[in-house]
Amino acid sequence: MKKILFLIAIWPCLLQMVNAQQVGVWKIENGRIESPNSKIDTLGFQYWEAVCSILPNDLLKKYVVSLRLFSDGRNEDLGGMNQMDETVDFWQVDLDTADMNIFSRDSIEILDYTHTLIHEFGHLLSLNSMQIELSDDEIQDPDRGYLTDEGYAIKGSYLNLFVEEFWEGKLLRQWDRICEKRNQEKLADRLYQFYLDHSDEFVTDYAAESPEEDIAESWTFFVLSDQPLKSDIKNQKISFFYQFPELLTYREEIRANIAFIPKSYVENFKNK
Template identity: 70%
Template sequence: MRKLLLLITTLLSISQFTCAQNQVGVWKVKNGKIESNKSDNNELGIQYWECIQTILPHDLLNKYVLSLRLFSDGKSEDMGGMNQLDETVAFWQIDLDTADMNIFTRDSIQILDYTHTLIHEFGHLLTLNSSQIELTDDETENPDRGYLTTEGYAIKESYLNRFVEAFWKPKLLQEWDRINKKRNKKKQADRLYDFYLDHAEQFVTDYAAESPEEDIAESWTFFVLSDQPLKRGMKYQKVKFFYQFPELVKYRTHIRENISFVPLSYIENFKQN
């Protein structure tokens, strides 16, 4: 999922009953092809799917994405997500807010923003699909089995487990875990934002500090959109992490060839909202 600012998570949890989502449509996707249905918005669904397919590599989309859902809660707030269709991690739905991702805009800032969202969501598909995650009923983490996500254990050689081993030292992970277990969502969001501020030099954005899953999705996005960083420091190391995987370098090239423009020095110029 991608949301603006952790603070907005706080607002969302307070105002979730007043901030309704309008559903635009839901479409089945089969082997990478969208299927029309009785929706009045079929044309729109097809245009969004074409936009997704233009930017993102097809192999993972074709294999795992079975549904596209368009909705809107207005600008900002919930911008979209990559969501499991059932308790397995083999079937996924892409959810997109048509107000945040206006594919018809010519505004370069808006285009870059939704491109970031699409690449971020692809990052979740890349790191949480069934080749990466082993399902489990464990509620508490068994340290011998690696990092436990909401979906299951990150397989030892998975991108996420390697990322956590490299960048989330046990002390940091424990600190985050204590915050993540808080039941009061407002307090949890406040503490997460403090957690980000305490470790800001380690994260590419504030949202990356929300969890290791968001951290890898955000770092992956900067890997795709930024030049190879020359600077030292953990947030730059997180971006460089992906260069060790030739298949991810190919995905990066593919995406960069298919977006409207590649931003200049993205990691340096990125402004938190």
């Protein structure tokens, strides 16, 4: 997840590595990382252990084939879930070691990187090969559902249902028009304005970047917040996930894995 609005024509979480330093890349096989035999490998091992101790392991085992640690300093890029090829079967988890300091004891820092991890897991959940049908279409065929950069969110997939419920119609048309902008600075400005125009509908400013980011952010608040009592759009997006028993199981699993569950997360969350 990134905290700044940027390039959206390609994959929104694709890391812009201009100022980033690579720490290391490790192969993950069936949810396991090779045993460490150097200091840097130990770090990769410790990070992968930390990821696996928070997130449900079944999807990690099935789809994650690589871990990449990097750093561009605090903030900027926090992490990413990136496709390894043209399919949606193989994914790499990218983490910024400055933003995710697994040795920190600071509860705010821990909550921030826990948010990032859950967010990235939300992409894996909504963009894997059970959810997306690959396509080269550049223009969306409305009969086939919502078109992501990788392909169509299949009928009944989390993302397609989410888009049908919260984006279809005026909002999607407005967002599509903004995304036609080629100039990245203008695009970022327009997207931020788009967020301000609809701030009561999005759980964070970053959620307004695209339906893919919106579902990943809303999923994160579903995991970290209490069940909403309010029924405004923001809270409807959180409540959306309660219809899926398997996601309730993931929610319970993650919440049992984390030491600190924030109070009234959606109400108290501050955009950075």
